Amino acid sequence: MQSICKKQLLGLTGLLLVGFLGGHLGGNLFLFGGADSFNGYAQHLANLRPGLLLIEGALGLLFITHIITALNVWFENQAARPIKYIATNQNSEQSLASKTMPYTGLFILLYLIWHLFNYTYAFGINHQPGLLTIKLPNGTVETKDFGLYGIVYASFKFSILNTLFYVIAMCVIGFHISHGFASALQTFGFSHKKYTPIVEKLSKLIGLIVAVAFSSIALYILIFNPINAISGGN
Amino acid sequence: MSKTINLTLKVWRQAGADTPGKLETYNATNIDVEMSFLEMLDVINEEIALDDGDPIAFDNDCREGICGTCGVVVNGSPHGPQKSTTLCQLHMRKFNDGDTLIIEPWRAKAFPVIKDLVVDRSALDRISQAGGYTGVKTGQAPEAHTIAVPKADSDKAMDAAACIGCGACVAACPNASAMLYVGAKVSHLGLLPQGKLDCDRVINMVNQMDAEGFGNCTNTYECEATCPKDINVSNIARMNRTHLVEKIIQRKNS
Amino acid sequence: MSLDSKIPSGPMAQKWTKHRFDMKLVNPANKRKYKIIVVGSGLAGASASASLSELGYNVNCFCFQDSPRRAHSIAAQGGINAAKNYPNDGDSVHRLFYDTVKGGDYRSREANVHRLAEVSNSIIDQCVAQGVPFARDYSGYLDNRSFGGAQVSRTFFARGQTGQQLLIGAYNSLNKEIAKGGVKMFPRTEMLELVVIDGQARGIVVRNLITGKVESHSADAVILATGGYGNAFFLSTNAMNCNVTAAWRAHKKGAFFANPCYTQIHPTCIPVHGEYQSKLTLMSESLRNDGRVWVPKKVGDTRPPSQIPENERDYYLERRYPSFGNLVPRDVASRNAKYVCDEKRGVNGGLAVYLDFEDAIKRLGEDSIRAKYGNLFDMYQRITDTNPYQNPMQIFPAIHYTMGGLWVDYNLMSNLPGLHVIGEANFSDHGANRLGASALMQGLADGYFVIPYTIGNYLASAKLDKVDTQHSEFKKAEAEVKQRTEKLLSINGKRTVDDIHKELGKVLWNHCGMSRTEKGLTEALKKIPEIREEFWNNVKVPGSGASFNQSLERAGRVADFLEFGETMCLDALTRSESCGGHFREESQTDEGEAKRDDENFSHVAAWEFNGVDNKPTLHKEKLTFEECLPSQRSYK
CATH class of the missing domain: 3.50.50.60 (FAD/NAD(P)-binding domain)
Known part of the structure; x- marks a missing residue:
């Protein structure tokens, strides 16, 4: 495939994945609404099966295409300069985000595997219960299955390391997008004296929103403990 | 008498394409700051020659920033530290007494080293041969005023046509990509009505670019930052979309 | 002949x-055979x-x-x-x-x-x-x-x-x-x-x-x-x-x-700044559309240009050539720069005159000047480190075209x-x-x-017999090339190619440059063979002929300049008239303009080579003018 086509494939899949993240974020925001709200949303999604499988399959294909194309581009780029410079360019104007795309990308891949195992697989396939022990306002302690909400809640509330990894991952994704979004538009040939600087700011803003919004849910649960949970089930 | 400075040069020396190279150290003493960088290398070479050594090979010709022959990487920067300036117009007043300069050739798989700092950039010629022309033969041209060209388009075409083909964009790109060079060519012709005839031009040039072993563009914009002629990355965007359109047309026509 | x-x-x-x-005509189908x-x-x-x-x-x-x-x-x-x-x-x-x-x-x-x-x-x-x-x-x-x-x-x-x-x-x-x-x-x-x-x-x-x-x-x-x-x-x-x-x-x-x-001397180049200088940079003649050329009226006026008042400036081209002004042809502009510098009225008494855009900037605005000449101004600033929007450019003639x-x-x-x-x-x-x-x-x-x-x-x-590169003439020419290369590499003397080239350049610039005299040219004709002799006995060309060798490339070219320079000076000496870029001091009008001698020199001087140390033979092609009748060129 031609280099430009490859780049456009990478950009297209990237943009679609940003779209997916937007949807995912919308769903995650139900976490603010409590167990019924979030589980209701999850149930609603589950009800879409088997149509959902198609979407999931497409999503998987998106990820795989994005990753394989990115790796291919990266390896080719390494090969295009077999002997590296001895001195580093002091006048480099390259942004850190663009410089680190392959590395942030690989980190996101790691996170994705972790995420799939912890949430998607655990609940959707393994049907693990989401047990939480909560302290009711009247002082009694109760343990019950909160479903997917419980799994998510427990993972943020009762494992600082877990939450930290999640928050870092969200920041990395945001950082990846902060270059990726504008870059994809350039790759499709969008360039305008007035609007390109705006797109570049927008790209950073989208990255920031992704990082902040996803993280805020985890941090909200960790810090505010809205349902007063005292321990997780699993 | 103007000011002089002393420098330590670490220069990439490589006898030929297939021999390994390494950095060699030279002391550049009493360098007049009014000298150009290449005149400084001339002075060093005179000393090396009289000392029975092999002078440092480096490409250069017009020494007024237009032929695109010269270019080495100075401390990691193609054409050295001054913006919008070719190596031949870089003057020693941009350096300080006691500086150490690491001088390397353009590095890219598509630009094999010939000797020392001289590289083979014929890959760029081959890209142009793949489609960088309008196709008009001598004698076929209509009267020059047959087609008026909006000044804005003509100016933009000229901005792109100012490319000197030095290859600094490739040297600066972390991926050794030639997209700025090719993008400039595409814009130069594509913006003018006279250049809009050939619908496969961009595809052909990109195919050649890929075949030469240049890397893929990842929009780091190091090329624009380094380009001595300030060629803008919007030219790359124009190439990207022209390429897409050509692909669609090609599919339709086949 | x-x-x-x-x-x-x-x-x-x-x-x-x-x-x-x-x-x-060659038949279209036959062209590919050639x-x-x-x-x-x-x-x-x-x-x-x-x-x-x-x-x-x-x-x-x-x-x-x-x-x-x-x-x-x-x-x-x-x-x-x-x-x-x-x-x-x-x-x-x-x-x-x-x-x-x-x-x-x-x-x-x-x-x-x-x-x-x-x-x-x-x-x-x-x-x-x-x-x-x-x-x-x-x-x-x-x-x-x-x-x-x-x-x-x-x-x-x-x-x-x-x-x-x-x-x-x-x-x-x-x-x-x-x-x-x-x-x-x-x-x-x-x-x-x-x-x-x-x-x-x-x-x-x-x-x-x-x-x-x-x-x-x-x-x-x-x-x-x-x-x-x-x-x-x-x-x-x-x-x-x-x-x-x-x-x-x-x-x-x-x-x-x-x-x-x-040879053509271009009037607007950036002046020489040192012995190490490798080339001269031209500033386009188009600058003379808006730039005004001047020097101080007084000898020894070393004030910065901004402090020299209008009435103490000599806009010598506008003064001497009112109808063409700063847009006189190159030879005239160059020669006049030489004259004022010979009078020690150049910038700081040296070899430079001002090319001033102050009036144009006042009249058209800096933006308009930038749009017209921006890249030239930038280039001037990169080379000289002075800003031509604020200070007049300094320029001097340099060899440009032949x-x-x-x-x-x-x-x-x-x-x-x-x-x-x-x-x-x-x-x-x-x-x-x-x-x-x-x-x-x-x-x-x-x-x-x-x-x-x-x-x-x-x-x-033409009657073209079939020949290929096995022909003895090719073999002979190849042998000559190889022999010359070996000779250049074997001298191993004490002077570099550039060093000797600079010496030749100075002789040519002094005696066969902007103005020429019989005495100077005679001297140059004596000196050039000496420099050539020095070259073939004392040049140092490092490296080998069987690889990339820029010193060898230059040596071969300088060897030819050393022979060519002599013919150039001989031609300049023989043409005792002044015409265009060739200015013989012996032949000028009362106003110091080039004076042609149409009776004796309305011809092309074509030289035939007779061996390096032998005088070439002069062949004359008579020039006749049907449409443009020769007159004293005037740009007054």
Whole structure:
């Protein structure tokens, strides 16, 4: 495939994945609404099966295409300069985000595997219960299955390391997008004296929103403990 | 008498394409700051020659920033530290007494080293041969005023046509990509009505670019930052979309 | 032998049309059977190669640069003339023809110049169709600017990079033909011998500059498009690698060298700043459209320019030449800069005059000046570290172009059958002085619109036996090249090539530069053989011949300059008149202008080589003027 086509494939899949993240974020925001709200949303999604499988399959294909194309581009780029410079360019104007795309990308891949195992697989396939022990306002302690909400809640509330990894991952994704979004538009040939600087700011803003919004849910649960949970089930 | 400075040069020396190279150290003493960088290398070479050594090979010709022959990487920067300036117009007043300069050739798989700092950039010629022309033969041209060209388009075409083909964009790109060079060519012709005839031009040039072993563009914009002629990355965007359109047309026509 | 210029008969304006009909043609199907060698890939070489290949000939094109796009035509800044008369200011083919003959001080061949003016318009058409982004006005039509030596605006330009844009146009056409297979390109390959078999130019011997390999190439005709010899002076506005080698080696094989003393000094260059200086940088003549040239009135006035009041400035060009003012031709502007500097009125008493934009900036605004000349101003600032928007530029004349070159007839063929010479390398169109923006015109006229016709005439009428590179003449030439290389490498003396080249350059600049005298030239003719002797006994050329060796390349070129320089000085001495760029102090008017001697020197001086240490033989081609009657050139 031609280099430009490859780049456009990478950009297209990237943009679609940003779209997916937007949807995912919308769903995650139900976490603010409590167990019924979030589980209701999850149930609603589950009800879409088997149509959902198609979407999931497409999503998987998106990820795989994005990753394989990115790796291919990266390896080719390494090969295009077999002997590296001895001195580093002091006048480099390259942004850190663009410089680190392959590395942030690989980190996101790691996170994705972790995420799939912890949430998607655990609940959707393994049907693990989401047990939480909560302290009711009247002082009694109760343990019950909160479903997917419980799994998510427990993972943020009762494992600082877990939450930290999640928050870092969200920041990395945001950082990846902060270059990726504008870059994809350039790759499709969008360039305008007035609007390109705006797109570049927008790209950073989208990255920031992704990082902040996803993280805020985890941090909200960790810090505010809205349902007063005292321990997780699993 | 103007000011002089002393420098330590670490220069990439490589006898030929297939021999390994390494950095060699030279002391550049009493360098007049009014000298150009290449005149400084001339002075060093005179000393090396009289000392029975092999002078440092480096490409250069017009020494007024237009032929695109010269270019080495100075401390990691193609054409050295001054913006919008070719190596031949870089003057020693941009350096300080006691500086150490690491001088390397353009590095890219598509630009094999010939000797020392001289590289083979014929890959760029081959890209142009793949489609960088309008196709008009001598004698076929209509009267020059047959087609008026909006000044804005003509100016933009000229901005792109100012490319000197030095290859600094490739040297600066972390991926050794030639997209700025090719993008400039595409814009130069594509913006003018006279250049809009050939619908496969961009595809052909990109195919050649890929075949030469240049890397893929990842929009780091190091090329624009380094380009001595300030060629803008919007030219790359124009190439990207022209390429897409050509692909669609090609599919339709086949 | 007598020189036959082969000028067609008939009225001036019909000569070229008539000649095109009279010339023999090569049948389209037969063109592919002919092979043509083109040496050089500048405007003339690239345009000729592309055009000949389009016709169907097999073309081999050679250049010493790493890419044909880098030939020195690329450095031309100001523009290209054509008689389009778009500004409606009274231009015509005849006026362009007349201005060029007059500008050349009546030392060019009228018929050639008329043809040049005739095809000038087609060049603009051709270039626009190739996508050359000439400057346009807001209505989208092509813009023109004025240049020295003309009172009409006929110069087309692409910012300050006209040469670059025209060359890229020609390079693109060349690429089209390379891709098609009609042209085989040999970059980084230097021509070192011309091969003449049975009196016909049949090939060249080259050195591959990467591997050092010496190779032969045979052909049915050879075209030299190898530029000028300005670098004989060491310091010039030419690129570092410009040289006379190809032309000189052809000269040594019998081609006559015409008017070598006609060199052009460009008035607006950045002054010399030190011994280590490797080249001089030109600031486009177009700057004289808005810049005013001046020096202090008082000798020894070392105040900064801003502190010299208006009434203590001498705008000497405006004072002496009220009608042309700052736009007098190059030779006049240069000579006057020399005069004021000789009077010690140059900047700080040295070798520089001011080119001041203060008035233009006041009148048009800084933005308007930036739009017109921004890149030139930036370049000036990069080199000198001073801001020309605030301080006047300092400029001084420098060697820029050479009107002399190998002698050619109307068909651009030298006296050696089969050897054609185009562009700056020939002598034909500019006489003793070239007008600004005419070099690009001539290079492209020769390549696009003259040689494609005339070479057909040669090929169709010559009897060409089959030869290949196994022929003994090729072997002999290869042996000569190898022997010369070995000799250069074996001297192992104590002086570098550049060191000796600088010494030659100084002798030429002092005695055969802006103004020349019998005494100075006689002295130069004594000194040059001494320097040549020194070179062949004491030069140091490091490295080997069997690899990439830039010192060796330079040594070979300087060796030729050392022979050529002598012929140039001899020509300057023999031509005891002043004309155009050739100014003999003994021959000037009461006002210090060049004074021609039409009775004795209305001829082309073509020199025949007789061996390095022997005096060359002078052949004269008489110049006759039917349309432009010689008069004292006046720009008052």
